[in-house]
Amino acid sequence: MSRLINQQILLKNYPIAEPQESDFALVETELPELGESEILNRTIYLSLDPYIRGRMSDRASYATPAELGKVMVGSTVSQVVKSNHPKFSVGDFVVGYDGWQSYGISKGETLRKLDPNQVPLSYALGITGMPGMTAYFALLDIGKPKAGETVVVSAASGAVGAVVGQIAKIKGCRAVGIVGSEEKCKYVVDELGFDACINRKTQDLSAALKATCPHGIDVYVDHTAGPILEAVLQQINLGARIPLVGLISQYNAEKLPPGPNLMPLLVKRALIRGVLVGDYQERHAEFIKDVSLWLQAGKLKYREDIVQGLEAAPSAFIGLLQGKNFGKLIVQVSDDPTKK
Amino acid sequence: MSRLINQQILLKNYPIAEPQESDFALVETELPELGESEILNRTIYLSLDPYIRGRMSDRASYATPAELGKVMVGSTVSQVVKSNHPKFSVGDFVVGYDGWQSYGISKGETLRKLDPNQVPLSYALGITGMPGMTAYFALLDIGKPKAGETVVVSAASGAVGAVVGQIAKIKGCRAVGIVGSEEKCKYVVDELGFDACINRKTQDLSAALKATCPHGIDVYVDHTAGPILEAVLQQINLGARIPLVGLISQYNAEKLPPGPNLMPLLVKRALIRGVLVGDYQERHAEFIKDVSLWLQAGKLKYREDIVQGLEAAPSAFIGLLQGKNFGKLIVQVSDDPTKK
Numbered sequence: 001m002s003r004l005i006n007q008q009i010l011l012k013n014y015p016i017a018e019p020q021e022s023d024f025a026l027v028e029t030e031l032p033e034l035g036e037s038e039i040l041n042r043t044i045y046l047s048l049d050p051y052i053r054g055r056m057s058d059r060a061s062y063a064t065p066a067e068l069g070k071v072m073v074g075s076t077v078s079q080v081v082k083s084n085h086p087k088f089s090v091g092d093f094v095v096g097y098d099g100w101q102s103y104g105i106s107k108g109e110t111l112r113k114l115d116p117n118q119v120p121l122s123y124a125l126g127i128t129g130m131p132g133m134t135a136y137f138a139l140l141d142i143g144k145p146k147a148g149e150t151v152v153v154s155a156a157s158g159a160v161g162a163v164v165g166q167i168a169k170i171k172g173c174r175a176v177g178i179v180g181s182e183e184k185c186k187y188v189v190d191e192l193g194f195d196a197c198i199n200r201k202t203q204d205l206s207a208a209l210k211a212t213c214p215h216g217i218d219v220y221v222d223h224t225a226g227p228i229l230e231a232v233l234q235q236i237n238l239g240a241r242i243p244l245v246g247l248i249s250q251y252n253a254e255k256l257p258p259g260p261n262l263m264p265l266l267v268k269r270a271l272i273r274g275v276l277v278g279d280y281q282e283r284h285a286e287f288i289k290d291v292s293l294w295l296q297a298g299k300l301k302y303r304e305d306i307v308q309g310l311e312a313a314p315s316a317f318i319g320l321l322q323g324k325n326f327g328k329l330i331v332q333v334s335d336d337p338t339k340k
Numbered sequence: 341m342s343r344l345i346n347q348q349i350l351l352k353n354y355p356i357a358e359p360q361e362s363d364f365a366l367v368e369t370e371l372p373e374l375g376e377s378e379i380l381n382r383t384i385y386l387s388l389d390p391y392i393r394g395r396m397s398d399r400a401s402y403a404t405p406a407e408l409g410k411v412m413v414g415s416t417v418s419q420v421v422k423s424n425h426p427k428f429s430v431g432d433f434v435v436g437y438d439g440w441q442s443y444g445i446s447k448g449e450t451l452r453k454l455d456p457n458q459v460p461l462s463y464a465l466g467i468t469g470m471p472g473m474t475a476y477f478a479l480l481d482i483g484k485p486k487a488g489e490t491v492v493v494s495a496a497s498g499a500v501g502a503v504v505g506q507i508a509k510i511k512g513c514r515a516v517g518i519v520g521s522e523e524k525c526k527y528v529v530d531e532l533g534f535d536a537c538i539n540r541k542t543q544d545l546s547a548a549l550k551a552t553c554p555h556g557i558d559v560y561v562d563h564t565a566g567p568i569l570e571a572v573l574q575q576i577n578l579g580a581r582i583p584l585v586g587l588i589s590q591y592n593a594e595k596l597p598p599g600p601n602l603m604p605l606l607v608k609r610a611l612i613r614g615v616l617v618g619d620y621q622e623r624h625a626e627f628i629k630d631v632s633l634w635l636q637a638g639k640l641k642y643r644e645d646i647v648q649g650l651e652a653a654p655s656a657f658i659g660l661l662q663g664k665n666f667g668k669l670i671v672q673v674s675d676d677p678t679k680k
Binding site for chain 1: 347349358359360361363364366382383384385386387388389390392393412416419433440441442456458459460461462463465466467468470471472473474476477478481482495497498499502503506507509510520521523524527531532533562565566569570573574576577578579580581582583584585588600601602604605606607608609610611612613614615616617619620623624627628630631632634635639640641642643644646650651653654655656657658660661662663665666667668669670671672673674675676677678679
């Protein structure tokens with residue numbers, strides 16, 4: 001039997017800004033003989049997702065960069081056409097990570113079998129696959145929406161966003177989407193059942209958020225991390241949760257945008273959370289008990305920078321903002337009768 | 341008895357960038373007679389803290405703006421000199437919020453009595469007061485440091501930072517400070533017992549963080565939100581926690597710095613957290629069960645945008661990054677035998 005021809009799309013260059021067709025190369029290669037325990041899959045469906053742009057770069061992302069000259073990466077739904085593996089048989093449908101090629105060879109480690117009678121095969125790349133699962137856990141595990149709260153999601157007609165908003169509705173929340181066209185807006189509201197949707201290309205985002213989120217924003221599932229996040233932040237409620245699932249606004253950026261780049265939060269699944277001491281008033285005793293013990297035991301040291309006289313307060317305060325004080329800055333306004 | 345004279349420092353203007361002495365006015369006023377249930381306090385100590393700069397502005401912050409022409413705000417330690425209040429007696433020492441003046445009149449709601457025999461009175465403005473309590477809960481409640489982890493804190497010789505680092509040491513962590521002078525560096529290491537300290541004015545912050553945090557950064561208590569946060573983010577570990585307690589880098593800024601302004605996170609005690617679906621692999625069944633049920637019940641709708649042929653992948657992908665797709669973007673690479 002003659003060898004099969006494999007069509008492959010290779011990464012030719014790391015794109016500088018937006019990828020161009022010339023950054024890809026379509027080649028045809030002969031498939032090698034199958035080795036021990038190997039499986040040959042015919043690709044039926046290939047998933048295209050924004051995160052792939054992050055891998056077409058030697059900048060740090062949450063996965064190792066795609067290699068130049070190698071097959072572009074991506075999730076696939078395939079059918080097994082040859083198998084030397086005891087667990088996979090010819091005809092099986094599988095979801096895997098074979099990339100942009102018409103055939104993939106693997107040892108089965110990353111393959112999961114699909115039941116073709118449940119939902120269409122391609123769903124395993126979307127709503128019952130990685131994007132759907134991202135939506136599910138980002139919203140429920142990090143966003144923790146409560147009935148009656150307002151959930152906003154960007155890229156709301158996309159594979160993740162559409163699921164976020166619909167689960168928000170299932171959980172009894174108000175769901176508001178942000179999209180880039182009128183057609184998508186209509187779809188999100190009329191078909192998916194979101195309460196409202198904002199077209200960021202034609203509407204003033206801040207005004208539209210105010211109008212569609214009259215009680216503020218409790219959860220924002222963010223795909224962008226740029227000006228959309230900035231606008232949403234202005235209208236978040238006390239204790240809001242912002243699961244960050246993508247940074248589309250900067251994937252194509254030639255130079256990273258100024259300001260704190262939040263990519264490491266995604267890469268490291270880390271969190272930034274605002275803290276105000278006023279929220280802990282009822283736990284004051286806990287604090288005083290520990291700190292008093294540590295002070296008495298000499299485990300805590302404390303230094304004060306005391307300036308004399310109320311009239312010295314303005315210049316001391318100006319210096320504080322320049323880092324000129326050394327220790328806790330205090331103004332002694334009048335005599336302390338407990339000090340000799 | 342002649343009325344007492346009260347020295348007061350008023351806010352004259354909202355400063356544009358760094359406050360100037362001319363933004364303050366020192367005045368002397370006669371104190372009014374005490375009303376019913378009122379207490380007259382003689383200010384002994386006044387606390388100067390960076391957050392006050394945030395209130396000298398009509399920009400949104402976590403407290404209402406200080407009013408022009410009114411007494412500057414601030415925490416105070418005082419002694420009661422007259423009292424019409426049953427719970428406070430002449431001679432009592434109290435901590436309160438009387439502001440920048442030599443006498444304060446209050447109804448006692450915000451006053452807490454101090455025992456002068458425990459720790460020096462002024463400590464109630466620092467280590468046993470609001471800054472110490474901020475450090476305690478920011479580190480322990482949000483930072484959740486585990487023994488062996490690395491805790492970094494900016495403004496490390498300050499009222500909050502010094503306590504953060506010392507509690508980190510008590511909890512068995514590596515503590516690394518960031519400060520603005522050699523003298524503060526020495527103090528933080530030699531007196532407070534931090535493992536290392538970085539002088540951000542003379543050292544390259546990224547290189548110094550690498551050298552002093554060889555196992556990466558697990559907790560960063562952030563006072564600044566500017567370039568220091570940016571540098572720390574580059575070296576955080578998986579699952580890092582960043583309690584945000586201040587934004588010193590932008591308090592004096594004439595124009596807000598570009599990029600997402602994180603002030604709302606502080607104001608609203610909100611959180612941003614990166615999410616990667618890979619972390620939830622062992623909960624895949626939970627997701628599939630819910631989503632399948634919702635799909636069957638018609639509660640979840642799903643739209644695909646299927647392009648034909650592997651060779652169409654590059655242009656479809658380029659369009660995806662421009663938001664041109666509508667629904668989950670899939671490339672059909674070969675026939676799907678389950679579809680008629």
